[in-house]
Amino acid sequence: MFGYYLDLALRSLRRNKILTALMVLAIALGIGASMTTLTVLHVLSGDPLPGSSATLFYPQVDPRDMDGYEEGKRPPDQVTWTDGNNLLHAKRADRQALMTGGAVPVQPAQSNIDPFFSDARYTTADFFPMFKVPFLYGRPWTEAEDNGRARVVVISRKLNEKLFGGKDSTGQTLRMKDTAFQVIGVLDEWKPTPRFYDIYMQSYGSVEDVFVPLSSSRDAHLEHAGSTDCWGTGGGDGEHAETSPCTWLQFWVQLDGADKVAAYHDFLVHYSQEQKALGRFQRPVNVALPGLMQWMDINKVVPGDVRLQTWLALGFLLVCLVNTVGLMLAKFLRRAGELGVRRALGASRREVFTQLLVESGVIGLAGGLFGLLLAFVGLWLVRKQPSDYASLAHMSLGMLLVTFVLAVGATLLAGLLPAWRACQITPALQLKSQ
Amino acid sequence: MQIKPILSALRRHKAGTFLIAMQIALTLAIVCNALFIIHQRVAHLSEPTGIDEANIFIVKNEWVGAPDSARVDAMMRADLQTLRQVPGVQDATPSNSYPLRGSGWDDGVKLKPDQLQDSSGSTIYFADEHFIDTLGLKLIAGRNFRADEIGHMDMRYKLAPPVVIITRALADKLFPGGQAVGKTIYLIGGPATVVGVVDLLQAQSVERWASDFAYRSVIIPERLTLSLGSFYIVRARPGQLDAAMRAAGKALFAQNPRRVIADDDGLLSFSEVRSRAYESDRGMAILMGVISIVLLAVTAAGIVGLTSFWVGQRRRQIGVRRALGATRQDILHYFMTENLLISCAGVLVGTVLAIAMNLWMVTRFEMHRLSLSYLVTGVVILLLLGQGAVLAPALRASRVPPVEATRSV
Numbered sequence: 139m140f141g142y143y144l145d146l147a148l149r150s151l152r153r154n155k156i157l158t159a160l161m162v163l164a165i166a167l168g169i170g171a172s173m174t175t176l177t178v179l180h181v182l183s184g185d186p187l188p189g190s191s192a193t194l195f196y197p198q199v200d201p202r203d204m205d206g207y208e209e210g211k212r213p214p215d216q217v218t219w220t221d222g223n224n225l226l227h228a229k230r231a232d233r234q235a236l237m238t239g240g241a242v243p244v245q246p247a248q249s250n251i252d253p254f255f256s257d258a259r260y261t262t263a264d265f266f267p268m269f270k271v272p273f274l275y276g277r278p279w280t281e282a283e284d285n286g287r288a289r290v291v292v293i294s295r296k297l298n299e300k301l302f303g304g305k306d307s308t309g310q311t312l313r314m315k316d317t318a319f320q321v322i323g324v325l326d327e328w329k330p331t332p333r334f335y336d337i338y339m340q341s342y343g344s345v346e347d348v349f350v351p352l353s354s355s356r357d358a359h360l361e362h363a364g365s366t367d368c369w370g371t372g373g374g375d376g377e378h379a380e381t382s383p384c385t386w387l388q389f390w391v392q393l394d395g396a397d398k399v400a401a402y403h404d405f406l407v408h409y410s411q412e413q414k415a416l417g418r419f420q421r422p423v424n425v426a427l428p429g430l431m432q433w434m435d436i437n438k439v440v441p442g443d444v445r446l447q448t449w450l451a452l453g454f455l456l457v458c459l460v461n462t463v464g465l466m467l468a469k470f471l472r473r474a475g476e477l478g479v480r481r482a483l484g485a486s487r488r489e490v491f492t493q494l495l496v497e498s499g500v501i502g503l504a505g506g507l508f509g510l511l512l513a514f515v516g517l518w519l520v521r522k523q524p525s526d527y528a529s530l531a532h533m534s535l536g537m538l539l540v541t542f543v544l545a546v547g548a549t550l551l552a553g554l555l556p557a558w559r560a561c562q563i564t565p566a567l568q569l570k571s572q
Numbered sequence: 573m574q575i576k577p578i579l580s581a582l583r584r585h586k587a588g589t590f591l592i593a594m595q596i597a598l599t600l601a602i603v604c605n606a607l608f609i610i611h612q613r614v615a616h617l618s619e620p621t622g623i624d625e626a627n628i629f630i631v632k633n634e635w636v637g638a639p640d641s642a643r644v645d646a647m648m649r650a651d652l653q654t655l656r657q658v659p660g661v662q663d664a665t666p667s668n669s670y671p672l673r674g675s676g677w678d679d680g681v682k683l684k685p686d687q688l689q690d691s692s693g694s695t696i697y698f699a700d701e702h703f704i705d706t707l708g709l710k711l712i713a714g715r716n717f718r719a720d721e722i723g724h725m726d727m728r729y730k731l732a733p734p735v736v737i738i739t740r741a742l743a744d745k746l747f748p749g750g751q752a753v754g755k756t757i758y759l760i761g762g763p764a765t766v767v768g769v770v771d772l773l774q775a776q777s778v779e780r781w782a783s784d785f786a787y788r789s790v791i792i793p794e795r796l797t798l799s800l801g802s803f804y805i806v807r808a809r810p811g812q813l814d815a816a817m818r819a820a821g822k823a824l825f826a827q828n829p830r831r832v833i834a835d836d837d838g839l840l841s842f843s844e845v846r847s848r849a850y851e852s853d854r855g856m857a858i859l860m861g862v863i864s865i866v867l868l869a870v871t872a873a874g875i876v877g878l879t880s881f882w883v884g885q886r887r888r889q890i891g892v893r894r895a896l897g898a899t900r901q902d903i904l905h906y907f908m909t910e911n912l913l914i915s916c917a918g919v920l921v922g923t924v925l926a927i928a929m930n931l932w933m934v935t936r937f938e939m940h941r942l943s944l945s946y947l948v949t950g951v952v953i954l955l956l957l958g959q960g961a962v963l964a965p966a967l968r969a970s971r972v973p974p975v976e977a978t979r980s981v
Binding site: 160164167171204316359368443445467468471525 | 587588592594595599601602606609635637638688689690798799800830832848851852856859860863866867870873878881882884933936937938
């Protein structure tokens, strides 16, 4: 029976080519626009560390003075050197890492490569196991090396290829800002999206090329980059950043279990109270412990324009669907005579209804296919944009499936009302009027 | 034209009428808001920086190695001397940032040392005595820095210059109606005397968060000596920008090779800076424009389709009316009025929807309130679109001959 309906549908669609093309085009445009924006949104709002993001938290305390105090505001987005190190050494979490961004002049040993600047991350030993960073060669540094201010460096796969031709470079020397560092590890491909650990750096860029122990970066006077927020007598001076009242570091902890999260929150409160008693903190105790995904939400990591575009595209799809409902209604009712004959010859209401739904399904499928094509074109256009997330805009298998379900589902839904109206036709009346 | 028969005819096509009205309403809501967004973005990206954009380029210079502050200052002065002698270069100045760069140093300005809240935010531009001439700023009061006032500082020192030049926007905010020259303002490091006021100089960021202090800048008579490097703002002689840019990079390397001027953003003409700063706004405006046009086209096509169907369905009635004496004009008017009635209903609902959608966006996307003129524009566009779309089927209807009344379909 389905084959027969399909045949009828195709015949009917062929009979009125312009109308059919119009309906298919409208659906395709709506689907194409929606799928393009939804894919971008999906990629950008994804989980950077599937499987472990639920155990990662971003502790915040408020060390500022009363200058500009307003009740109910969130604590600063970063921590000071003092608080960061206090929390790091307290070791109250399963894992913890203190970090900040930077830029270092790399001076290659080879004379044929000019010196260049690389993005760097200065951090502590737990960074690698906590964020499950994959290694191609070598190993991460240890806590002992952190404490010993070891001149060691972990480099990205990309930098390893540029400097060492992709070979195992552990043990080699890398000169940065006139200081020699020993390469102890090379990362494998690692691209958390968004790059969650530092909201002040490009959220959708690749990870840094150079990783150096935080303590060693201070010793070697490696330049800090990113946001520095000072108050009171703070001047944002990189050389005295250990003592100035400025927040410029990110602190992440791993907490396996809800009770540990609660306990850590209590610890932050006690810590703040203690610091207040010491006179370091002046504001009322204000702590926060957002999870990774929550932290991404709070900071609106996904660009507002992308969300706006998604809503816009969905609105566009809605108009296209309403349009299709109208056109299908017109089309089906126009065929009242033909449907009347079918009904008179014994087709039940249900059969007529199914036949019309098959017809709208065919339109949906065609619209979906064409829409998919448009979505690929749309994503290609997005990739041409110079924004930092442009290169991420790729269709995944899941989104492909969603496209089809959305296209066919939406069109079937759109076909419901016209089909129902059309099968209400009284056969006798139709036949009589002929 | 009698409206009552039209209404009773429409009552027999409830679903179709409702769908067209609904489509018009949704289209109006989306198009109004899209137009509004386009206008906002275009207005935003047309804001002037206040500098001589056509002739300016930026050198991003990074030092290799770890020079100390005094050494950096010496190297910077040597660089500037070199740059000013490059053929085609009119003048050059060092700075920590420039308008539209998107990052830099923003700081609060106070009028009294013990004030708890800042009087205003501002962008801090480090400069020397060539800054005003290089950028092509207009000094509207007071004087420029003297060469002997220019010092150098690194981040170790507090921001406490003895004198500063501020922009008119900041002067108006701090000293409304008054004279700013000679007054004292308090920066984070201490007091500074205002010696000059320049007309327009945009802040380094044009993002929404910086809109509170959009044109409020403070010019500091210091070279900021970061061991990492800084920017040179260079003004080329008219028409010699490209040549000056190429020559400047070469001259700097010839003078001192221990530096990095990156291939991708080491040398940027200001027009590139502008297009980079506003790329997302421009992209959004274009996208909104395309969506609006396609949306209007889809709606028009929908109206044509549905009305054509109605005309086909009513051929006999039209024939009867014609036979009873109705003119072609009457039939044409009938369909036009019918569409106008539906459109009006749709537009009415659409206005409410547009306002609701805008209010929702105000809360979600930091949007401004929709102004009435966009609603009016949108309504006019959609009513005209409806009339235009219905014209073809209505004309076809008017050509139905009276003899149709006697035929059976």
